[in-house]
Amino acid sequence: MNRLETSLIAAATVAALGTSLAAQAPDVTVADDLTSVIALQGQACGKVVSATQQSENDYVAICEDGHRYRIFVNEDGRVIVRKLER
Secondary structure, eight states: OHHHHHHHHHHHHHHHHHHHHHHHHHOOOOOHHHHHHHHHOOOOOOOOOEEEEEEETTEEEEESSSSSEEEEOOOOOOOEEEEEOO
């Protein structure tokens, strides 16, 4: 086996391993992102179990503990978490 063949085999192996590792990586969902945003704002939630997109960068999230939040980006580019009535 020459050097080129060895390099091609090594590249194919790395590509195959990279693909399988990427396939094993957990999917980060919108619900996971919203859970993090709510927690970073110091609000009670636990975990977002349902999220509905109202418009671009505007969501209503329902948490496992029953809390509801509207999460959106305001005109100044800040992320706002507003608690809604249950």
